[in-house]
Amino acid sequence: MNSYEKFGLKEVINASGKMTILGVSKVSENVLAAQHFGG
Numbered sequence: 001m002n003s004y005e006k007f008g009l010k011e012v013i014n015a016s017g018k019m020t021i022l023g024v025s026k027v028s029e030n031v032l033a034a035q036h037f038g039g
Contacts, residue, residue, distance in 0.1 A: 004011050027035075 003009070
């Protein structure tokens with residue numbers, strides 16, 4: 001029994017790159033710095 005079966009989870013494929021509705025998006029350090037500056 002694998003973890004997916006053990007916890008009743010669906011196995012999915014993230015084909016969207018770094019952004020996904022399943023979690024958070026990963027941004028580069030430059031983008032993070034710009035967000036801090038803009039905030």
